[in-house]
Amino acid sequence: MNKASQSTTVSRKGKTVLYIANTDWYLFNFRKNLIKRASQEGWNVRLACGVSGYTTALAAEGWPVETLPLDSRGANPLREARALYKVIRLFRREQPDVAHLFTLKCVLYGCLAAPFSRNTRFVGALTGMGYLFTSNRLSVRLLKQLVIAMLRAGLKISQAHLIFQNEFDQQEFINQKLLPVERTSVIRGSGVDCEKFHPNNRVAPDDGKIRLLFCGRLISEKGIHDYLEATAKLREQGYTFDSKIAGQPYPGNPSSLSAEEVSALYDSETHTYLGHQDDMPALLAATDVVVLPTYYREGTPKVLLEAAAAGCILVTTTIPACEGLVERGVNGFYIEPRSCEQLADSLRRIIETDDADRQKMRTASRRIAITKFSDHQVNEATKELYEASPATAIR
Template sequence: MKAVLFANTDWYLYNFRRSLAMSLLRAGYDVLLISPDGPYGPRLRELGLRWEPLPMERRSLNVLRESALLLHLVRMLRREQPDVVHGFTIKCAVYGSLAAKMAGIPARINAVAGMGYVFTSDQLKARLLRPVVRGLLKLALGGEQGRLILQNSDDVKLFRQAALVEPAHIRLIRGSGVDCGKFAGNSPRKNREGATRILLASRMLWDKGIGEYIAALRLLRNRGYTVQAMLAGTPDPGNPAAIPEQTLREWVDEGTVTWLGHVDDMNALLASVDIVVLPSYREGLPRTLVEAAACALPLITTDVPGCREVVADGVDGLLVPVRSVEPLAQAMRQLLDDPALARRLGEAARTKARNYFDERIVIERTLGVYAELCGPGQEARQRRYG
């Protein structure tokens, strides 16, 4: 059996899907990873995985360039003749599925982690693209040999209501999985000297709620609270919602936040903080919250799809309204004023992470989807539906 895993960055494949790729290898699959070129491709090869770069630009709307990409994918799939093509994110789902159909590869798995810029932004460009993307999704995702993996129940409901894919072909698998055991040694900091350390770790995008985070920190400071606030992550030049680096540096210069940039060792960073915040506008299932939960850290996030899959308000974290500043500041004050509550929420978060979001659970369920399409009887199904 052969599988092609297609993502819009090599960073994503390395950080979120290398465990799946290694599990597929152990299960006997020949695995090919494809993405735009980048520094993580060689690191995937060092693990013994096959990786090839693609001539893909994430923000491109140029018809000629996009047609060339699709043709490149078709030729690659005809050369490789995989049994299944597995695409991640909306663009890869659309292009990977269309290319697979054109190359005669019937089995397609698509994992859409959140609805992305086109569906979350109110910008004119996003609104204009929305019906086009909906049409392409419906064309690409259909078929008896297609499966769509979604990360939260809200997205499952949305896709069913939009009739983008046959409901029987949707699978709910919560997240890409986190190695909770890697974070097992971390625990909430006790009696640590210095100001409470608050972290927001994500791509530096406006729709991660970073503007609201900065405004809430200013409110805390004006009300006499002293915290050490941090941002971890980099702007995403392929995303129209990227925060300009100049804006980030202005926040640093005014003393509101420390910007750490890209962080390789999230384990060490999470071991050094007290509270994790993610006031996102919408998510698939946010990995940063699951990693923080595995460390028994108290979480503050928004009551939106994806985030509320990880946090139940008052049980294993705190939920605040989306795009809100005052409630976000109040939630941070609540944890600062009540360390016992922070510890209780953190311990409950760790239990949930182990029981629902550990990578062993996610990979087992994902391999189950592969078995549906590539298990015994596959050839007969292909003759029937191909």
């Protein structure tokens, strides 16, 4: 360790960073390397999250974990009041130097708790706007207005700095006058571990068929219906390929595949339905093309970052969340959202491409992942925000 890094570590010794997320799954799968890096650099790490099966794995890393009732889909006023109360108690007890809040609900509750943690630097990471910002249902629109009002108050109280994963979401918050541009940053996604996801792990197909993968929630906004329609059209035209679908339905979202539709996928002769997958490196190593025809208000789709690092060809949409992931015709194709015709055409072009040119496309995906989206770059940019002094806030 050089002298500069030694002095930095000493200056952080005794300082606490508190990470809050809806689920332990999110912290383990999306932010583990960031948390580990902060710990290695001398921060006292504390975690607080909802429970979904990964608490033990996080605690095994030596990080204390506080469980919180933070359900991203929760809308029961009494339960939400209880969750906010627990967040307030957590801040009052821990008094962290930095609080890093992930997802909209955690940003909202963490910022509202700011008066109880007076010397804390608040950093919020919005990983996407989700159903609240995409639905046209009257009940959801009314809830959105309430959330925006509470968020405006919380951001004013905490003087939080918000990280967005794309400029479109950033501009929406600025236009809503929720906070000034100087308290915002755009950092593309949570980054990808380019050692964990590597094309050297690729497993060639036994039958020579090109292997397609849809990986995401089984909701219309993620493009599952478009994928099913486009692949059916290709088969009708005589094209042969292997198709896998990984992901689960999203109960409570009216656009989710029904239980009957999921059952039909299990029995399908044209798709292999895998359900939820934990071992993404192995899944992507046995994949040639990752297809995500999404129009969901997300940040930057993690599966596309992992697929690029693993050397997969990408087909996705022109929404802001996917910007910069594809170079048209070089490592894949962009299509317009909800365009089954364009999706089928793009997949047909990849299927008809010879092996040598498809290898060039895989190599290009890897280059894009390393140069633009590695977790090392993302984590360094994120941790720079921790070093600023706590903003002067109204507390």
